[in-house]
Amino acid sequence: MKPAIDIRKLGKQYRLHEAPPYLSLRDVLSKAPWEWTGKGKKADPYFWALQNINLCIEPGERVGIIGRNGAGKSTLLKIISRITPPTCGEAFIHGRVGSLLEVGTGFHPELSGRENIFLNGSILGLKKTEIRRQLDAIIDFSGVEKFIDSPLKHYSSGMQLRLAFAVAAHLEPEILLIDEVLAVGDMEFQKKCLGKMEEVSHKDGRTILFVSHNMSYIRSLCNKALLLDNGRLIAGGNSEEIISQYISSVRTNTPDTGSKATTPPVVQLLSVNSITTSFQQSDSFAADETIGIEMEYEVLSPGHVLWLGYNLHNEEGINVFDTHSVNTAEYSEPHATGKFKAVAWIPGHMLNTGLYFISCAVFNHTSQVIYLHEKDVLAFHVYDVFDRQTARGMSPGEFPGILRPLLKWHIEKSKA
Amino acid sequence: MEKFITHIQPPGRFSLGLKELWQYRELFYFFTWRDIKVKYKQTYLGILWALIQPLGMMLLFTLLFSRTLKIDTAPVVYPIFVLSGLILWNLFSASISHAGDSMIQNAHIIKKIYFPRLIIPGSAVLLALFDFLIGLLIFLVFCVLYRQSLHWYSVFYFAAGIIIVTLAGFGTGTFLAALNVKYRDFRYMIPFLLQLLFFSSQIIYPLRSISQEWLRNLLSFNPVNTSIAYFRAALGAPPPEMEETMAGLSFTLILLIAGLYFFRKTEAYFADIV
Known part of the structure; x- marks a missing residue:
């Protein structure tokens, strides 16, 4: 044929x-x-x-x-x-x-x-x-x-x-x-x-x-x-x-550690994954789904206060947000040695649809040290859902905006 | 399935693509049908508008020229004389202005769907022909009212006039349509061009009333003049001489060939630049 x-x-x-x-x-x-x-x-x-x-x-x-x-x-x-x-x-x-x-x-x-x-x-x-x-x-x-x-x-x-x-x-x-x-x-x-x-x-x-x-x-x-x-x-x-x-x-495959990373290495990155709430790896998420960004790393030497951070870029290269591990004990106290897993949860109903790239870093801003910085180590995809309520509601076409939060609206009759 | 094999390749040798035009013949009908519907849909008087304009002009020119300036148009009475010129002129000018603008008007379709692009200026000319046929009907009514004598062979003269002016309008229209895509300036040049052509056509005066021979010869290249001459021959005026016919006819063919050639040469890239 x-x-x-x-x-x-x-x-x-x-x-x-x-x-x-x-x-x-x-x-x-x-x-x-x-x-x-x-x-x-x-x-x-x-x-x-x-x-x-x-x-x-x-x-x-x-x-x-x-x-x-x-x-x-x-x-x-x-x-x-x-x-x-x-x-x-x-x-x-x-x-x-x-x-x-x-x-x-x-x-x-x-x-x-x-x-x-x-x-x-x-x-x-x-x-x-x-x-x-x-x-x-x-x-x-x-x-x-x-x-x-x-x-x-x-x-x-x-x-x-x-x-x-x-x-x-x-x-x-x-x-x-x-x-x-x-x-x-x-x-x-x-x-x-x-x-x-x-x-x-x-x-x-x-x-x-x-x-x-x-x-x-x-x-x-x-x-x-x-x-x-x-x-x-x-x-x-x-x-x-x-x-x-x-x-x-779509990830850039060249790790951007070299010049800025400390020698000897304090932290080693083992893996970065996007996961669902049931800890399953996935690269596609519905717009209303919670997305976990999980980083596995090994701390090689004791006595360092380590801040973990991600930044998220969208397909156009816009920095959608940065997030640091501010609520962890390790943010202010020295990190123990050994292998660790850290997860940051991006709530559902937050990102617009499209492709996203995660860069991750381990650093400390007060001592001005970057222990590790990897650009675009992870890409994942957010897609629309139509059988559940999202911020889109009934509106057709491309839904504009970098974010797409489902906000609480309130309507009441104003007093005359 | 063997019926539909498309070979896509970079634009190459010139061809008219008649076979393909025939496959898409229904689209001619639908584009023309759309334009007619849209043109008359929201108007109170509707299709009467196709009559009001030539009749108004006829009245104006008759008052001006047959009473005041006394132009000799025998054996045709002046109102009929001028109306025959006006309806043909309207066919020509509407063909040019509709076709010339048509590619830009339909840019949104050109960018999305493939079909032989020639259908667009082609159906613009068909729209002009539709208006013309209404005008022709009223023209024939006036011929009867003024007891203008018509012969059986008048049909051929009428047909010759219509064919010449339509082909000339189509050729010029496609040429301008393609130019318009590339150079938007021509949009503004069309009305000026038409005004110039109006006065160089024997609409309100007979060509023979021009005394300078060189000018008369030059104007006989205008296809509208040839076409009008045939129309008036149908009404009993002497038919145009051989040289006059050949001049108008050859120029019509030049316009048609140049228009089609230029259009077909550039149409492949319309979607990229329109």
């Missing part, structure tokens, strides 16, 4: 623009005529969004694409869906491609829900007869049948989204490209969508390419995964293995 997607030496180069991506005529005319063609001018810097991608995906495979922001995941989907051409290389696609790069593409606020189903469906590549055949199922799935003949501009954003996903879910392409659509919609609808996707992938044997930051979705939906880094395909295979490779690869 022929592969569903066969990619050979594919590359995509972009030009880095300092100015807005489109030009103005003035920019061209203000140059000397011999520079108009662009041959004479200083070349803009280029960068490769994708480089030398070779890939073979068999029909029926469900492939998750993972990697840090800017790794080229979305560019790869854009090339496969033909929105943008590659700079070099080629790809053969066997079968119809449907992409959910953005649901609701082409929706028009003045048209009714029903009219938008036809418009959106045909933009997504459905034939009129196919849409008509599926119309009832689409309306039913969207749950907005009461408003189906009123203009879209009177819909709430949640309703628009339901309608959009309903159309997209009823596409019947052999190859389905999905880019993070699951990060939208309210809880009930999310479950419905996830169910639909599982149904589609398992029952109908369709090929699926799924870009997501949510490792637990990739785990449950995909049997294979690809890991992209800086535009290169660095690993592919069993999704479970690739996910753990990804999480361990």
